[in-house]
Each structure stands twice: as C-alpha cells, then as structure tokens.
Amino acid sequence: MKNILLGLASLLLLVCACTRKPDTTTEYSLLPIPQSMHIADGSFTIGKGTKLYIDAPADDRHAISNAFAAWDDIAVTDKNTATNCISMTVCDTIEGLSSPEGYTINVGKDKITVKATSGAGLFYAAQTLQQLANGGNSIPVCTIT
Secondary structure: OHHHHHHHHHHHHHHHHHOOOOOHHHHHOOOOOOOOEEEEEEEEEOOOOOEEEEEOOHHHHHHHHHOOOOOOOOEEEOOOOOOOEEEEEEOOOOOOOOOOOOEEEEEOOOEEEEEEOOHHHHHHHHHHHHHHHOOOOEEEEEEEO
C-alpha cells in the first residue's frame, strides 16, 4: 500500500511539473504573433470620452486614426491625457525592437500606451488592439512586444 501511495504521489508531482501555463497569444489569435504577451487581470474599456492621441508624422496620422474607425466613441485629441486615453507615439528607438514595424503595447485599466519606431508600427499596433477587443469595446490589461 505504501508503494502504491508513493507511486501515485510521484506521478502527481510529475504531472504538475510538466504542466505549462497556456499560451496567451494563441488564446487571442493575434496575427502577426507577438514576440511576447503577458495578460493581467482587468481591462480597458473604450467608451464615450475615450481619447486617441497620435504623436506621429502627419502622413501616418490619418491611416492610424482610421484604424480606430470601428469605435465610434473615440475622439482624436492633440493632448496626451492621463486617463481614458489611447496614446500612440513614434520613438527614435525602442529597446529590444529592431524591426521598423515593431511596437510595444501596454494596456492598463485607465490608459493604453503604444510605442513604435514608425507610423507603420503604430498602424500594426492598432490592428492588434482591434484583435484583442474581438469586435467589442474591452481590451484586456496586457503588455505586448
């Protein structure tokens, strides 16, 4: 009996050690697949009063703002507000990103911050946000690169 219990305990330990955390990128079916994605509790809800701030070359702003056209409640603004805002910024460099189309997304409960090294990167980040919302107004709190 002792050997059976010891064998079952060993088997349980082996199963627990081999169990992996689910891959959140496949849970959300994001394309292209991000380098990394970490989901946390909560969500950012797009609603009346949500602002879209775009700090990018003028040629890119129109295409980026059009990527948010599905959300009627979003208003483009020239001020980067602290809450209820999607802030999109082109930066000279972003540590860990080598592709000009790469981006980082940080979704908090009160604000979404997107950084990219080009307008194309911001546009692709907007597509990723739409995929995360999956046709709704709620985007999970997460960090994506």
